[in-house]
Amino acid sequence: MLYSALGAIMTMSAVFRITILLSTLLLLGKIPAAAAQEGPLVLAFYYAWFDQNTWTSGQSVDLPAEPYNSADRAVIERQVGQAQSAGIDAFVQSWYGPQEGGNQTETNFRTLLDVAGARGFKAAVDLEVTSPFLGSIPTVTDALAKLLATHAQHPAYLRYQGKPVIFFWRQQQFSVEQWTAIRDQVDPNRATIWIAEGTELAYQAIFDGHHLYSIAWAASPADQLAKWASRVRAYAAENGFNRLWVATVMPGYDDTRLPRADAFAVPRRNGEYYRETWQGAIASSPNMVIINSFNEWPEGSHLEPSASYGNLYLDLTRELVTALRGSPPPAPAAATSPTAEPVATPTGPYITAEEGANIRSGPDTAYERIGQLAAGSPIAVIGKTSAGDWWQINFPRGSDARGWVNAEVVTFTGDAGAVPVVETPSPSEASLTGLTLQASATPTTTLETAGAAPTIKVPAGGVNLRSGPGLEFELLGRLDEGAEAVVVGQSETGEWWQIETNAVEAGLAWVANAVVDVSGDTAGVPVIEFDQPTATLTQTPTATVPPTPSITPTPTATEVIIAGTIEVTDPINVRAEPSTDGELLGGLYLGDKADVLAVSKDGDWWQIDFPAGPEGVGWVAAEFVRFQGDQQAVPIFGLGTVTPTPRATNTPTRTPTPDRLPTLAELPTLAPTATSIYQPTAAALLAERGTPDPALTIVPEEPRASFDWGDFPWGILSLVVIAAFLWYQFYWRRRGLS
Numbered sequence: 001m002l003y004s005a006l007g008a009i010m011t012m013s014a015v016f017r018i019t020i021l022l023s024t025l026l027l028l029g030k031i032p033a034a035a036a037q038e039g040p041l042v043l044a045f046y047y048a049w050f051d052q053n054t055w056t057s058g059q060s061v062d063l064p065a066e067p068y069n070s071a072d073r074a075v076i077e078r079q080v081g082q083a084q085s086a087g088i089d090a091f092v093q094s095w096y097g098p099q100e101g102g103n104q105t106e107t108n109f110r111t112l113l114d115v116a117g118a119r120g121f122k123a124a125v126d127l128e129v130t131s132p133f134l135g136s137i138p139t140v141t142d143a144l145a146k147l148l149a150t151h152a153q154h155p156a157y158l159r160y161q162g163k164p165v166i167f168f169w170r171q172q173q174f175s176v177e178q179w180t181a182i183r184d185q186v187d188p189n190r191a192t193i194w195i196a197e198g199t200e201l202a203y204q205a206i207f208d209g210h211h212l213y214s215i216a217w218a219a220s221p222a223d224q225l226a227k228w229a230s231r232v233r234a235y236a237a238e239n240g241f242n243r244l245w246v247a248t249v250m251p252g253y254d255d256t257r258l259p260r261a262d263a264f265a266v267p268r269r270n271g272e273y274y275r276e277t278w279q280g281a282i283a284s285s286p287n288m289v290i291i292n293s294f295n296e297w298p299e300g301s302h303l304e305p306s307a308s309y310g311n312l313y314l315d316l317t318r319e320l321v322t323a324l325r326g327s328p329p330p331a332p333a334a335a336t337s338p339t340a341e342p343v344a345t346p347t348g349p350y351i352t353a354e355e356g357a358n359i360r361s362g363p364d365t366a367y368e369r370i371g372q373l374a375a376g377s378p379i380a381v382i383g384k385t386s387a388g389d390w391w392q393i394n395f396p397r398g399s400d401a402r403g404w405v406n407a408e409v410v411t412f413t414g415d416a417g418a419v420p421v422v423e424t425p426s427p428s429e430a431s432l433t434g435l436t437l438q439a440s441a442t443p444t445t446t447l448e449t450a451g452a453a454p455t456i457k458v459p460a461g462g463v464n465l466r467s468g469p470g471l472e473f474e475l476l477g478r479l480d481e482g483a484e485a486v487v488v489g490q491s492e493t494g495e496w497w498q499i500e501t502n503a504v505e506a507g508l509a510w511v512a513n514a515v516v517d518v519s520g521d522t523a524g525v526p527v528i529e530f531d532q533p534t535a536t537l538t539q540t541p542t543a544t545v546p547p548t549p550s551i552t553p554t555p556t557a558t559e560v561i562i563a564g565t566i567e568v569t570d571p572i573n574v575r576a577e578p579s580t581d582g583e584l585l586g587g588l589y590l591g592d593k594a595d596v597l598a599v600s601k602d603g604d605w606w607q608i609d610f611p612a613g614p615e616g617v618g619w620v621a622a623e624f625v626r627f628q629g630d631q632q633a634v635p636i637f638g639l640g641t642v643t644p645t646p647r648a649t650n651t652p653t654r655t656p657t658p659d660r661l662p663t664l665a666e667l668p669t670l671a672p673t674a675t676s677i678y679q680p681t682a683a684a685l686l687a688e689r690g691t692p693d694p695a696l697t698i699v700p701e702e703p704r705a706s707f708d709w710g711d712f713p714w715g716i717l718s719l720v721v722i723a724a725f726l727w728y729q730f731y732w733r734r735r736g737l738s
Contacts, residue, residue: 087321209244222280247281254300349414363390454520469496564629578605
């Protein structure tokens with residue numbers, strides 16, 4: 001019996017020691033793994049639309065230490081150097097799309113990439129889905145395709161795990177299904193990383209990561225960051241995804257100088273708020289940290305050196321990054337010449353375009369144009385035609401992720417004999433769709449297509465007719481909903497169609513591709529070269545009003561005729577007159593509606609029912625709203641309309657206007673201006689909705705069915721084992737030996 005008792009004691013002791021050892025290893029085993037991980041990327045939101053008007057607008061609670069113009073290359077170089085010295089890895093710049101005219105987010109981003117490339121820095125875009133140039137599925141699809149074909153190929157474009165990173169603002173404009181179709185078209189092989197924002201995790205079905213943009217609405221930023229990190233990971237795990245969590249850090253927030261009904265401020269507390277949000281972000285174990293922001297001055301979330309705080313927040317960022325990574329950030333790299341060779345050059349044969357080159361789906365100009373090669377960026381060559389007149393490259397949007405570039409417009413480097421010949425069907429054998437944007441010095445007059453010429457059809461709201469392919473050209477008139485016209489030419493960029501129409505005296509006019517529906521085979525539509533106009537949009541075009549024998553005067557206040565309504569497609573100002581010089585009365589947000597009372601002579605402005613304005617009316621730019629109703633019945637302001645049909649009652653039913661009346665800067669050329677506030681940010685929207693503490697229905701808070709050893713209560717088990725051992729040692733053992 002003694003030997004049995006001793007054996008039992010030895011067995012229990014061994015079990016106890018093994019249990020304690022295993023518990024310790026399991027608890028401590030997580031520490032080396034976390035410590036071994038490379039620290040998360042540190043990014044910062046960056047805005048590129050400021051000028052001297054910003055600093056005199058009175059809409060910022062603070063001012064930069066050195067007021068500047070965002071288009072100044074020297075300013076961008078200074079800002080990149082400041083960010084590098086603080087340990088920031090990349091800027092994420094708000095981007096309105098690839099359009100060049102009146103869009104400095106495009107032109108300034110190009111400069112940012114060049115400066116970043118020269119200094120060893122990185123940059124990515126935050127694609128604003130509801131920007132003045134985008135907002136529809138075709139325009140967003142085209143913007144993404146061009147982004148992937150140009151900027152994303154730049155050596156300085158931000159990559160994560162080898163893939164270009166794209167942030168999105170207001171992806172809620174489209175459904176998950178619509179985004180799936182967009183991505184299948186522009187990124188079928190998922191060769192990029194898409195980061196969504198907001199509080200709707202359902203978009204993680206097609207996006208690759210999530211961020212909140214703002215955390216200023218939270219009473220406890222650390223708690224909310226932890227909750228949202230858990231929600232993102234839980235949703236991903238339950239659906240079999242691998243998703244990224246991007247945690248937001250903010251130095252403070254103050255938009256009280258902006259005319260927002262829901263404006264609020266979060267005190268900085270001399271940097272303590274910044275430290276708290278940073279610590280909360282790091283504690284949530286993010287894949288990336290994003291600072292909101294480097295220079296969002298109107299919302300008071302900047303860390304750029306300022307008149308009020310000097311370099312405090314750059315210094316704090318450097319301190320926090322040093323603690324995160326264990327060493328201070330390296331000194332910023334010295335700027336190299338802007339014409340220096342790209343830092344990433346393929347090891348094998350490659351091509352380079354001096355001024356950009358079209359990428360096509362096949363080795364012929366009759367094939368669809370699917371993108372454009374960025375100027376100065378080397379691209380590896382993977383194939384060629386038997387004649388050696390076309391090079392094949394890797395391209396995500398192409399068939400089988402391939403594309404073709406004409407050898408005549410690029411420079412080849414390497415051994416051409418080592419490049420394999422790739423056999424492809426001729427254009428006549430292939431099924432070709434889309435645009436053929438072949439450069440042509442002398443446009444032809446006959447389309448190279450079999451069958452009927454392509455046509456455009458005008459959607460709801462009508463479209464403007466211009467004298468040339470761009471918003472800077474003279475406005476000639478409008479086409480109403482349902483009108484059709486034959487396409488006879490296209491711009492070099494493929495963004496405008498030249499059409500035949502009797503609506504203008506010359507019989508030819510231009511319409512934007514983004515706002516019309518095109519049918520028919522557009523392959524072979526000739527390119528029409530056009531010089532830039534000498535006049536600008538500041539000149540008011542003369543409206544041509546056809547004579548009519550019976551004109552009804554413009555209705556008075558007592559006999560309002562409402563011929564339709566407008567729905568706001570992008571937040572916009574309401575003015576007292578149909579001009580950007582008119583007095584600013586307030587604004588309308590995305591989705592707001594108002595009754596239409598009249599249209600300006602040039603068709604560019606709608607007079608609407610606006611209770612906050614003089615006599616209860618105001619004016620909005622037609623290009624930022626969608627018209628619904630009978631355009632023919634809308635009176636022309638100052639002239640009236642032909643026999644309009646009034647409502648049964650002379651007292652109109654007015655659509656209530658929201659109490660919130662943001663002052664939104666006007667866009668004479670659709671350019672983001674110094675005081676551009678197109679819509680409330682995520683911070684303002686979340687403050688309006690309230691803190692999203694309740695668990696989302698798509699992310700159950702109850703324990704998941706799948707078991708995780710990391711959730712096992714090893715500490716409690718260890719205590720139970722110790723208690724059992726002591727009980728056995730001092731009670732049961734003595735009882736057995738007595």
